[in-house]
Amino acid sequence: MKVILRKRKIKNGLQESLYLEFYKGYEKLPNGKLKHFREFETLNLIIHTKPKTQTQKQENKDNLELAEKIRVKKQNEYNSGKYGFRNEDKLKYNFLDYFKKLTEDRFNSKNNYGNWDSVYKHLQKYCSPNTKFSDIDEDFVRGFKRYLELDARTKSNIGLSKNTQNSYFNKFRASINQAQKDKIIIDNPVHAVKGIKAETPPREYLTFDELKRLSKTNCKYPVLKRAFIFSCLTGLRWSDIQKMTWSEVRDSDNELRIIFQQKKTNDIEYLDISPQARSLMGKRRKSNERVFEGLRYSVTYNSALLRWCHETGIYKHITFHCARHTNAVLLLEMGADIYTVSKRLGHQEIRTTEIYAKIVDKKMKEAANIIPSLNLDINDNL
Numbered sequence: 448m449k450v451i452l453r454k455r456k457i458k459n460g461l462q463e464s465l466y467l468e469f470y471k472g473y474e475k476l477p478n479g480k481l482k483h484f485r486e487f488e489t490l491n492l493i494i495h496t497k498p499k500t501q502t503q504k505q506e507n508k509d510n511l512e513l514a515e516k517i518r519v520k521k522q523n524e525y526n527s528g529k530y531g532f533r534n535e536d537k538l539k540y541n542f543l544d545y546f547k548k549l550t551e552d553r554f555n556s557k558n559n560y561g562n563w564d565s566v567y568k569h570l571q572k573y574c575s576p577n578t579k580f581s582d583i584d585e586d587f588v589r590g591f592k593r594y595l596e597l598d599a600r601t602k603s604n605i606g607l608s609k610n611t612q613n614s615y616f617n618k619f620r621a622s623i624n625q626a627q628k629d630k631i632i633i634d635n636p637v638h639a640v641k642g643i644k645a646e647t648p649p650r651e652y653l654t655f656d657e658l659k660r661l662s663k664t665n666c667k668y669p670v671l672k673r674a675f676i677f678s679c680l681t682g683l684r685w686s687d688i689q690k691m692t693w694s695e696v697r698d699s700d701n702e703l704r705i706i707f708q709q710k711k712t713n714d715i716e717y718l719d720i721s722p723q724a725r726s727l728m729g730k731r732r733k734s735n736e737r738v739f740e741g742l743r744y745s746v747t748y749n750s751a752l753l754r755w756c757h758e759t760g761i762y763k764h765i766t767f768h769c770a771r772h773t774n775a776v777l778l779l780e781m782g783a784d785i786y787t788v789s790k791r792l793g794h795q796e797i798r799t800t801e802i803y804a805k806i807v808d809k810k811m812k813e814a815a816n817i818i819p820s821l822n823l824d825i826n827d828n829l
Contacts, residue, residue: 450522452514457493465492465514467521488521490514537631538581545580545631546570546622556713566618569599580626585636588623592616592640613645647802651763652772653679655780666755671748673727674739678770679777680724682792685767686710689742694734698725709793716793775803 449470454463471484492514494507550563573594574587595612607615623637653661658679666672674688683691687710697704703725705718728738742748749766756765763769771792778788789800 450518452518453487454494456496461496462493463496465490465494465510467518469521490517538579540580540631541576542578542580542583543567543570543574543576545626549622549625562614563618566615569595569615570619572599580631583623583632583636585639588619588636588640591619592643595643609643609646610648612643616643650772650802650806651765651769652776652806653761653763653765653769655777657759657761658773658777661756661759661761664755664759667751668748670739670741671751672755673729674742675752675767675770677724677727677739678767679773680727681705681718681720682771682774682778683718684709684711684771685744688739689737689744691738692734693732693736693738696728696731696738698731712793712795714793718791772803775800776806779803779807 451468451470453466453468455466456463467488467490469486469488471486476482492510494510495503498504498507546567550560550567553560553563570591573591574582595607595615597606599607599612599615601607620637620642623632623635626632627635658676662676666675677683678685678688683705687707690710691705691707695705695707697706703720703722705716705720707716707718708714709716752765752767756763775788775792778791779785785797785800785804788803789797792800794800
């Protein structure tokens with residue numbers, strides 16, 4: 448776009464009004480004629496067409512200089528992306544290169560980096576390596592959404608889950624939003640496209656009675672039993688339990704606490720534990736030794752956990768992470784407030800914890816039995 452200083456004669460013919468023309472280019476119509484796109488802005492400045500006095504000449508000089516300064520300012524503002532004008536130079540930036548840079552900026556956040564890198568790989572499959580920001584419009588965004596929903600595949604050649612689709616599309620959306628903040632684009636095409644709704648999967652957990660029965664049943668791997676029940680009592684993730692060393696454990700007479708760096712978020716956490724949970728950790732050893740020595744992730748241990756549950760008469764699909772669900776549900780059932788539960792679980796947003804509140808909604812349970820008995824007489828032949 449060009450900003451041009453123009454003059455327009457005033458009715459009396461003795462003066463001219465100064466104004467700016469914003470020329471935005473043209474398009475060729477089907478009949479071969481050109482359609483030009485222009486906008487105008489009056490500057491409220493005049494010059495004398497035939498200045499006769501020194502004062503009029505000076506007014507002409509001052510007003511022309513001022514008008515030119517305004518024109519230059521408007522041109523520069525356009526070049527920086529202000530006013531919503533398209534900056535053609537920035538629109539030539541390579542989109543995949545930009546997305547890759549945003550991905551690399553997250554390298555120190557391992558989980559976040561991994562997700563962004565996965566989206567980058569899918570974008571490489573979806574679009575041309577020469578894709579520019581000028582190519583990214585509403586159709587491009589809708590197309591990538593459809594790609595995630597219908598065409599994208601995991602390494603095992605299966606479609607992406609709804610939650611993965613949601614996560615990947617949100618990363619893509621974040622990149623376009625950042626491009627707008629960086630003034631690479633003005634109009635944001637993702638605003639016109641509805642996101643992919645995530646699903647809330649059912650969360651398996653153990654009741655207090657089931658946990659009691661499980662604690663009295665032998666498990667093939669004692670360290671797995673101790674670690675799993677420890678997770679049920681504390682809410683700690685597998686990754687934090689498996690790597691825990693004695694240097695993270697404070698177990699003086701006045702303090703039973705674990706101070707550790709949460710693997711998922713890298714945040715430092717301070718978690719008070721009960722004497723019962725402490726008893727599952729065993730005798731204290733050297734600071735650099737692991738608390739649950741020998742605990743490892745494997746198909747064998749996963750199978751042993753399921754077998755242990757089945758031998759107890761529990762036929763739910765229980766994984767180690769279900770211990771964390773169990774802790775959240777038990778705390779809420781025992782009267783802990785949702786904010787405290789959220790802090791103990793290390794959730795960054797309380798809405799994550801609210802999922803468990805739905806599970807233990809006592810009012811919903813009461814409502815299920817509020818309708819009086821109908822004394823039903825059911826015909827079994829129906």
